[in-house]
Every structure is written in structure tokens, then in C-alpha cells.
Amino acid sequence: xxxxxxxxxxxxxxxxxxxxxxxxxxxxxxxxSEGVWSSLNLGTTRGDVPEHVDKNYDILCSALEISRxxxxxxxxxxxxxxxxxxxxxxxxxxxxxPYEADGLITNEPGLPLICFAADCVPILLWAxxxxxxxxxxxxxxxxxxxxxxxAVREMVRLYGADPRKMQAAIGPHIGYCCFETGPEIPxxxxxxxxxxxxxxxxxxxxxxxxxxxxxxxALLMRGGVPEENITASDGCTMCRPERYWSxxxxxxxxxxxxxxxxx
Ligand SMILES: [Zn+2]
Numbered sequence: 001x002x003x004x005x006x007x008x009x010x011x012x013x014x015x016x017x018x019x020x021x022x023x024x025x026x027x028x029x030x031x032x033s034e035g036v037w038s039s040l041n042l043g044t045t046r047g048d049v050p051e052h053v054d055k056n057y058d059i060l061c062s063a064l065e066i067s068r069x070x071x072x073x074x075x076x077x078x079x080x081x082x083x084x085x086x087x088x089x090x091x092x093x094x095x096x097x098p099y100e101a102d103g104l105i106t107n108e109p110g111l112p113l114i115c116f117a118a119d120c121v122p123i124l125l126w127a128x129x130x131x132x133x134x135x136x137x138x139x140x141x142x143x144x145x146x147x148x149x150x151a152v153r154e155m156v157r158l159y160g161a162d163p164r165k166m167q168a169a170i171g172p173h174i175g176y177c178c179f180e181t182g183p184e185i186p187x188x189x190x191x192x193x194x195x196x197x198x199x200x201x202x203x204x205x206x207x208x209x210x211x212x213x214x215x216x217x218a219l220l221m222r223g224g225v226p227e228e229n230i231t232a233s234d235g236c237t238m239c240r241p242e243r244y245w246s247x248x249x250x251x252x253x254x255x256x257x258x259x260x261x262x263x
Pocket of ligand 1 (some may be wrong): 178
């Protein structure tokens with residue numbers, strides 16, 4: 001099952017057909033930022049004009065019909081911490097976030113969770129049986145650190161979710177086509193997945209290509225999520241720099257796209 005594209009007043013969003021609550025993966029299209037941040041930049045620390053970022057949040061929140069005042073952010077550090085959040089964690093833009101985490105989960109209705117990526121893997125989770133959601137940022141470190149499986153297990157532990165009924169969506173990120181690495185990432189994949197990991201590694205000369213969708217899907221499945229409940233975007237951030245921000249393509253001169261979900 002592939003993602004859908006939705007145009008909400010010029011805001012181009014990708015949505016996953018298996019996640020039947022409010023959610024979206026954003027693209028570059030639909031905001032007011034200019035230059036390297038053009039146009040729907042949602043990052044506050046990338047050097048963009050603050051008024052533009054502010055306006056972009058208004059645009060996104062109205063396109064998704066979510067409350068901007070209730071948005072829950074996180075300070076992503078390429079770790080594996082998953083933070084359960086409540087209304088007390090709702091946050092105002094441009095103020096320091098008092099915690100670090102690469103995953104947010106909640107079972108509180110009306111509380112939108114947001115995470116960011118620009119080559120890294122954004123993952124959204126929905127536990128229909130208990131009314132809980134999660135938003136996860138998985139770079140290669142978070143991926144091999146199994147933040148995806150950790151988020152699933154935390155939703156099981158804290159909210160009583162049945163992982164066999166959970167739905168997951170893996171958003172646009174640097175694809176198998178483009179994610180070229182040295183040996184350290186394949187080694188970490190094999191350490192995490194054993195021989196199963198070989199399916200997600202392709203040698204290319206002295207380098208390797210690594211399939212981050214495949215690794216995260218395998219880890220979600222090890223967490224108990226059935227394969228048929230996992231969808232993935234076919235968008236590669238590096239192949240389509242006009243549509244997505246890619247850290248590698250822009251060498252860091254860029255905005256960020258987001259993944260948002262709310263129960
Ligand atoms: Zn690519």
C-alpha cells in the first residue's frame with residue numbers, strides 16, 4: 001500500500017491509507033519561506049525568517065485542522081528515547097524544549113505530535129484499539145538503535161496497545177537508491193538484525209547502500225506489528241530535492257519537513 005498525496009489549499013501532504021486519524025507527512029510545498037527554506041519550512045533553528053516559520057505553522061495547522069497551541073514538539077538528538085506526552089508538554093514555537101527525545105507517544109485526544117526529518121526516517125504509529133499515537137524520528141542511529149520497536153513497546157506497556165492491531169507508516173526519507181554509507185552502518189544493521197539484515201544492505205564498490213525502510217519495517221515487525229499493517233512512502237528525499245529537503249543534497253542549507261499525528 002502506498003501513500004496518498006493530498007493538496008489542501010496548496011499545501012501538499014502525504015498521508016498513509018492505513019492511518020485513519022489526523023496525520024500527514026509534509027513536503028516543501030505550501031508555505032511562505034523563501035530561498036533555501038522555500039517554502040513550508042517547519043524548522044526553527046535552520047536560519048529561516050522566524051515570521052515565515054511562524055506563518056508556516058499557521059498554514060499547516062489550519063490545513064490539518066489541528067490546534068497549534070496544543071502541538072507537542074521534541075528536541076531530536078538521534079537517540080532512542082521515547083517520551084509519553086500529555087497536554088502539559090504542549091509547546092510554544094521558538095522557546096527551548098525542556099527535554100530530549102526522538103519519539104513522542106500519547107493517548108490524549110486532540111494532542112498533535114510532531115517530529116522532523118530531512119533524509120532521516122519519520123515514522124507514525126496508531127493504536128486504534130486503545131486510542132494512542134506516536135511520532136518517531138529515526139536517523140540511521142535511531143533506526144539501528146530500534147527506536148521504532150521501542151516506541152511500539154512503550155505504547156504496549158503504557159497504554160495497553162495490542163501491537164498486532166497497530167498501524168505504522170514510514171514517511172519519505174533518503175531511499176535505498178541514494179543512501180550510500182561506509183561499513184559502520186551495515187555492521188550496525190547486522191548487529192541489530194543478524195542475518196536478516198543482509199536483505200537491506202547492497203555493496204557498491206567499497207561502499208554500501210542501506211535500505212532504511214526495510215530495516216525499520218523489520219524492527220516494527222519484531223515489535224509485533226504485522227507486515228500488512230505497515231505502509232511506506234516511495235519518496236526519496238535525495239532523488240526529489242524540489243519536493244523534499246535532503247540534508248545530503250543541500251549540505252545542511254535547508255528547511256525541514258515534518259510528520260504530524262493526532263488521536
Ligand atoms: Zn534516491
